[in-house]
Amino acid sequence: MPLARFNKVKLGALPTPLEPLDALTRLLGGPRLFVKRDDCTGLATGGNKTRKLEYLIADALAQKCDVVLTAGGLQSNHCRQTAAAAAKFGLKCELFLEAVDGVPAGQEYTTNGNILLDRLLGATIHKLAANTDREGAMIHRAEAIRSDGGQPYIVPVGGSNGLGALGYVACAHELLQQCRDQGVQPDYIMLPTGSCGTQAGMLAGLVAGDSDITVIGVNVSAEEAAQKERLQPVLTECCDLVEVPVPDESRIICDDRFYPPGYGIPNDGTLEAVRLLARNEGLLLDPVYTGKCMAGLIERVRNGVFAKDDTVVFLHTGGSSALFAYKGIF
Numbered sequence: 001m002p003l004a005r006f007n008k009v010k011l012g013a014l015p016t017p018l019e020p021l022d023a024l025t026r027l028l029g030g031p032r033l034f035v036k037r038d039d040c041t042g043l044a045t046g047g048n049k050t051r052k053l054e055y056l057i058a059d060a061l062a063q064k065c066d067v068v069l070t071a072g073g074l075q076s077n078h079c080r081q082t083a084a085a086a087a088k089f090g091l092k093c094e095l096f097l098e099a100v101d102g103v104p105a106g107q108e109y110t111t112n113g114n115i116l117l118d119r120l121l122g123a124t125i126h127k128l129a130a131n132t133d134r135e136g137a138m139i140h141r142a143e144a145i146r147s148d149g150g151q152p153y154i155v156p157v158g159g160s161n162g163l164g165a166l167g168y169v170a171c172a173h174e175l176l177q178q179c180r181d182q183g184v185q186p187d188y189i190m191l192p193t194g195s196c197g198t199q200a201g202m203l204a205g206l207v208a209g210d211s212d213i214t215v216i217g218v219n220v221s222a223e224e225a226a227q228k229e230r231l232q233p234v235l236t237e238c239c240d241l242v243e244v245p246v247p248d249e250s251r252i253i254c255d256d257r258f259y260p261p262g263y264g265i266p267n268d269g270t271l272e273a274v275r276l277l278a279r280n281e282g283l284l285l286d287p288v289y290t291g292k293c294m295a296g297l298i299e300r301v302r303n304g305v306f307a308k309d310d311t312v313v314f315l316h317t318g319g320s321s322a323l324f325a326y327k328g329i330f
């Protein structure tokens with residue numbers, strides 16, 4: 001796999017563990033369940049953006065940039081990890097945090113969790129109203145920085161372009177190696193999908209590794225058609241970078257049944273999944289991404305979608321720092 005020719009910096013404590021979920025497997029009486037612990041990447045409470053940022057920060061440094069701009073929702077895990085990565089490499093960081101409609105917007109949501117950490121990590125915060133053009137706001141600010149003699153680098157929302165997705169090509173490679181070492185043969189990988197870099201990189205990495213494991217993306221913010229449209233350019237760009245064919249339609253699964261009523265708004269299944277994993281596995285999920293993905297996994301097991309002897313790997317993409325922002329609903 002031609003990953004070695006891309007620059008990267010070290011941000012993550014890698015490889016992350018691949019662990020059995022024995023208690024959950026027993027409880028659900030279903031397929032063999034494992035968790036890939038990308039919540040343990042180590043960067044300022046960890047998560048999936050760490051792997052993408054290894055490539056993106058390297059690119060910013062190669063371009064001699066001195067300030068990193070990125071955007072997300074008010075409780076963005078991506079923004080928090082970007083702030084940490086920038087701090088580690090002596091770069092300034094400006095975050096564009098958009099209000100999210102319909103979230104339980106108590107004081108905790110606007111001051112605790114990831115936003116507390118963003119401030120602690122030294123990022124400058126620009127607050128945006130809901131449904132603002134975030135890219136436009138960043139481009140506008142980048143021009144101002146440039147005219148003041150600075151060198152801005154815009155990290156796309158979620159770190160999701162082809163370059164960022166290379167982090168999940170590397171993760172696929174790492175996971176396949178761990179599976180060989182541990183004698184685990186996954187039939188499915190389940191992961192939450194938002195800005196799509198994780199799903200795109202994982203798919204490209206599996207193609208590169210000659211693996212036909214089925215990737216099930218569980219949408220967190222869009223209906224199926226819109227999510228697939230979002231995925232396509234990231235997947236194409238990533239596959240081009242690693243020189244593998246773009247996987248065909250049949251391998252692209254974006255399940256939109258678990259995110260309503262909307263991004264960042266947990267439903268009953270989300271809360272059940274977060275509680276179930278906490279109490280039976282001592283594992284902290286989050287109310288925005290992994291809780292919804294786990295609800296999708298649980299529903300599939302209960303409805304007999306998986307065979308008893310199937311093996312399913314749940315990709316834990318992090319996010320538990322947001323729990324503190326959702327205190328009211330727990």
Ligand SMILES: *Cc1c(COP(=O)(O)O)cnc(C)c1O
Pocket residue numbers: 047048049076077078158160192193194195196197198199286289290317318319
């Ligand atoms: C960003 C994020 C995701 C979604 O990953 P994408 O690459 O944006 O699709 C999933 N889980 C957590 C915890 C995240 O922060």
